[in-house]
Amino acid sequence: MALQSGPHIISFSSGKGGVGKTTVAVNIAVCLSREGKRVLLIDGDLGLANVDVVLGLDVRHTIRETVEDGRDLRDTLVEISPGFFVLPASSGVPEMTRLSREDQELLLKALEGVTGNFDYVLVDTAAGIGESVLWFNNWVNSHCIIFSPDPTSMTDAYALMKVLTTRYDKKNFLLIVNQVQSGKEGKAIFSNMERVLAQFLDIKPEFLGAIPRDNAVVRAIRSQKPFLQTEPDSRAGRALKRICISLTEGLNGS
Numbered sequence: 528m529a530l531q532s533g534p535h536i537i538s539f540s541s542g543k544g545g546v547g548k549t550t551v552a553v554n555i556a557v558c559l560s561r562e563g564k565r566v567l568l569i570d571g572d573l574g575l576a577n578v579d580v581v582l583g584l585d586v587r588h589t590i591r592e593t594v595e596d597g598r599d600l601r602d603t604l605v606e607i608s609p610g611f612f613v614l615p616a617s618s619g620v621p622e623m624t625r626l627s628r629e630d631q632e633l634l635l636k637a638l639e640g641v642t643g644n645f646d647y648v649l650v651d652t653a654a655g656i657g658e659s660v661l662w663f664n665n666w667v668n669s670h671c672i673i674f675s676p677d678p679t680s681m682t683d684a685y686a687l688m689k690v691l692t693t694r695y696d697k698k699n700f701l702l703i704v705n706q707v708q709s710g711k712e713g714k715a716i717f718s719n720m721e722r723v724l725a726q727f728l729d730i731k732p733e734f735l736g737a738i739p740r741d742n743a744v745v746r747a748i749r750s751q752k753p754f755l756q757t758e759p760d761s762r763a764g765r766a767l768k769r770i771c772i773s774l775t776e777g778l779n780g781s
């Protein structure tokens with residue numbers, strides 16, 4: 528087995544909006560950093576940022592200033608706790624979702640200048656299959672795809688994986704089913720998706736786990752804190768810790 532060099536770079540995408548990408552990405556980032564990993568969480572929703580909202584951050588600089596003014600990306604990083612950094616995006620800036628080729632190259636160079644300092648780089652992307660979503664997914668090595676038992680979220684997640692596989696030759700999909708009633712439901716929903724992916728795209732995804740629909744998550748979002756911090760022993764908190772273990776073990780090939 529080849530040794531991993533450099534950080535694990537993972538996107539969090541879903542197709543459909545509102546399924547829990549930001550919530551899951553933020554809490555996985557918190558979980559990994561508590562394990563002593565150096566973590567960078569990038570808000571890849573360049574036009575409608577919300578990592579800062581979920582974490583209750585007071586953001587001064589964003590990725591936009593790097594792209595538009597050439598500001599050093601290192602000045603934009605916000606340190607949340609030792610070894611855990613967030614790279615915030617701008618909100619209400621629709622043009623940021625359509626980066627020109629020069630801007631893309633600039634951003635890529637800037638990102639590559641900072642990612643080497645981390646064990647994990649997580650990218651919370653926008654919804655849909657727009658340009659920025661595909662761009663970030665093309666950049667990362669693994670794709671964490673989040674969906675819920677809602678059939679429209681499943682078809683949208685499938686559509687996203689289809690584009691990534693057929694157009695970008697991406698196959699490394701790590702699936703999370705969010706907002707389930709029970710673990711059993713989560714496994715059944717994953718099995719359905721697994722079957723469809725095998726049949727139509729000839730790919731085999733990995734199941735990271737399921738997260739129950741839990742009011743602890745809703746309460747945490749209202750208080751702008753990660754649920755892993757406010758209610759770590761809630762059902763969602765325990766599920767998230769198991770997912771974090773699957774993620775790190777899966778990526779290390781054990």
Ligand SMILES: Nc1ncnc2c1ncn2[C@@H]1O[C@H](COP(=O)(O)OP(=O)(O)O)[C@@H](O)[C@H]1O
Pocket residue numbers: 541543544545546547548549550551654705706738739740741742744745748763
């Ligand atoms: N496991 C869960 N249990 C209860 N509510 C959840 C859960 N996951 C997400 N939510 C709710 O869904 C909303 C959207 O989540 P968010 O992470 O912002 O989605 P996305 O980033 O995919 O648009 C949150 O505000 C939260 O209220």
Ligand SMILES: [Mg+2]
Pocket residue numbers: 548549550572577651652
């Ligand atoms: Mg989001």
